[in-house]
Amino acid sequence: MSKTLNEAALSTPNARKALAEGNHWRGINADVHLGYRKQKRGGRWMVRWYRGDQKYKQATIGTADDGKMEANGADCLSFEQAKTRAAKVASQARADEIASADGPAPTVGSAVQDHIAAHDVRQAARGESKRDIRVRLTKHVSRSRLATIALHALTESDLGKWRASLADGLASATVRRIVNDLRAALNAAAMKHRARLPAETMMVIKAGLATVDAETAQARDKAALPDADIRRIIQAASTVDSDDDWGGDLLRMVLVLSATGSRFSQVKRNAVADLQIAQNRLMVPTSRKGRGKKKASHIGIRIGSDVLEELRPAIAGRRGKEPLLERWRHKQEKATEDQPPRWVKSERGPWLNATELARPWSKIIKLAGLPADTVPYALRHSSIVRQLRAGLPVRLVAALHDTSARMIELHYSAAIVDALDDLSAGAVIPLVATSEDNVVRLRNEGRR
Structure with a gap:
């Protein structure tokens, strides 16, 4: 970065009111800046992040709470909410760039298709033609919204919502098979593309598809x-x-x-x-x-x-x-x-x-x-x-x-x-005394 950042006072509506019209910036970290665009009527929050070679990328993230609107954490943001949103947007954008660096970013759907193809190859090598995994994953994953989500953007909430949708009309044993199939597909994809994915991807998969003990403890x-x-x-x-x-x-x-x-x-x-x-x-x-x-x-x-x-x-x-x-x-x-x-x-x-x-x-x-x-x-x-x-x-x-x-x-x-x-x-013994047990035997001490 060629210039030193001149940080503006952005933390309160009154501080922002004193600024001139135009763009003002404040650093979140060395490569990410929170911006505020002052307009005649209120202002808007922005974020920019460093991409290398003296270049930045910039995006608008919401409206500022300049007194006319109260912050709601969605479209109108306070300073602290804007900082959090800016860091998240920048992090997600960088993850998108890394995941797409060597081609289209891997998705849940592509992970499933790769897993099915690998499974078919193994079955063919064994002289078998088992199609149940293909049928289960195609029906319950490939045709769902979950399939469109990129692996680097996958969250525990995404997996939790998908899993909850399976419980409607399916036996618990069937749900477990589908979940296990998807877990195997996602783990294989996470290992294959680990250089392009966030470090926490494996933990997201593990936590999002964790086995529920209450479901597995069935008396057989x-x-x-x-x-x-x-x-x-x-x-x-x-x-x-x-x-x-x-x-x-x-x-x-x-x-x-x-x-x-x-x-x-x-x-x-x-x-x-x-x-x-x-x-x-x-x-x-x-x-x-x-x-x-x-x-x-x-x-x-x-x-x-x-x-x-x-x-x-x-x-x-x-x-x-x-x-x-x-x-x-x-x-x-x-x-x-x-x-x-x-x-x-x-x-x-x-x-x-x-x-x-x-x-x-x-x-x-x-x-x-x-x-x-x-x-x-x-x-x-x-x-x-x-x-x-x-x-x-x-x-x-x-x-x-x-x-x-x-x-x-x-x-x-x-x-x-x-x-x-x-x-x-066999270890049970009588514990209640009987009439015979009440007889006291005197010890023969002999004559003196």
Whole structure:
């Protein structure tokens, strides 16, 4: 800056009244100045900030409270309000310049699109085609006002208002999935563009999308099924498998889900070599959930000899790296003069998505006589609750189900209490004296 700033008295209406018409400035810091433009009828506040190379940029920020109007913090500002507004405008303008220095400033919408594209690439590399993240983020973020906000201008209030809008008509579990998807997208963008974003961007994302404990503490042990119902599901799966010509593929999938309590996304990746017959054990691949922590590639889970016998046909004459659980793909044959179009078996391949289980599952549940809203994930809940009630340590149950002890304690507390209640019952002793306890035995002191 080539000239020394001549600071004017701007702090009170009376001080400003004594000024001549024209522009007057006062420094907020070395590079930002608060200005006052004196006019015949009142005045207006301005701000200018240094851009380098002896150049400034200037903007009007509001009307001054020169006596005819009272300051309201919106369009009419006092001196202190004008100082605050000036600093904010200058800071935002500089952030805009930095964010746009190497191209268009990244927005929430661009962060979402980049995240979806990266997710699609990962899924393609795994041979999967999972579209649920794309559907959720496109519907609830890309089409909202939040998508238009630049990352450097994003506030906790913006994220809070968007999150509050989700609660209308959506289940809490669905809201959590959407929030988690957006958090991952924004964190990835914040890391990628960190040189162009304010230092507090990561904290804004963390605070604005923070998990609410009251939302997550849902009791899942109520979704667990009795062992008798699990057996009915398996029997129904065997019937549906036979009736619909699944060739054992459907029964084996339901059996593995029931016996291991693992997620569909895990068991579908099981290979033939993962079935260890001599040890009555299935090595289940760990989930791809979580970030930044090293995990073992598989979890060893003991299975019953009955389950093992049902799985033997799936490994006979097959290589160890081939998928353990497969199913037939079908294609439609064109109609002929003798018969209408029909679906016929085409080729075998691994299960791809949990949605492939939806249609046969509804038949299984109906045949088993269970409520229509019973979902396959109930098999996982049932496995966890069964082990807890059997007295297995919480940490072991968590490890066998590829989750944390904290999540087990948070969601399956009733089952833990039942198990601990049985253990603590052994430590109960009679505390009220009986008639026999009132007999006082004299000590034999002997004759003197």
